[in-house]
Amino acid sequence: MINQPDYETIADRLKLLAHPERLRILDLLRREPQCVCHLEAWLGKPQPYISQQLRLLRESGIIRDEKDGLNVFYRLIDAEIIAWLELILGAATAQITLVIACPCPKCSKSNEFCD
Amino acid sequence: MINQPDYETIADRLKLLAHPERLRILDLLRREPQCVCHLEAWLGKPQPYISQQLRLLRESGIIRDEKDGLNVFYRLIDAEIIAWLELILGAATAQITLVIACPCPKCSKSNEFCD
DNA sequence: AAATTATATGCAATTTTTTGAATATAGTTG
């Protein structure tokens, strides 16, 4: 007999990844914590849209928000999800911050390549 | 710069797994090919329901149907999906056929534990 | 404290997915 996995729970967690923009967000977050404006610049989507996806991920518990002044940085904190992403997207090697043209001045404090 | 994965395609493939019943089906198929009646018995869902999920998986190309008389056996043929399932569900070790009470006589030909 | 900036929330419209149920098909057996 199969040691029955909790298919419902696993499916719910997979649903978080089964979305192109959330996958993009997670692919960034698994490298290092990112502030919302970075994600906005990288995805090219409206800010409320990004925040909504972040809320979904946050409420599911796989990411955590860390406020720093006006900015909010998000960090991927679920080890299992990180492992899944590594298999599904490949190892996270490249430094993605180099090509992000994030216009916010706050971000350029924590990342001199950004702006 | 990230060597951009095709997030849309990956998300579409993840969607196939992000569903509890399809996950159950795939967890069976990754062990060995199964006929529809087995899946029906194991999932306890109506046959048209099962066939619909199988169609989705078949049309996406990750499983293949093999007819044998009145029965149709489905086989998981996508190596990448198999690898994903191995990470997500764990290694497929146990013999699940032992506990399926599949009433169909055809199935008992290919599996003496089943009936 | 007013203005500004970064982010969050709420809500409705749309689209997609899920599910159920009736019916169809195709192979098999008598």
Add this chain to the structure above:
DNA sequence: CAACTATATTCAAAAAATTGCATATAATTT
């Protein structure tokens, strides 16, 4: 060939996910 069996298809209803947009909040700067 008629009855039967296993599976597939179709279609519609219901539920859920997605998205856009208006607005709210909270920290910061002037």
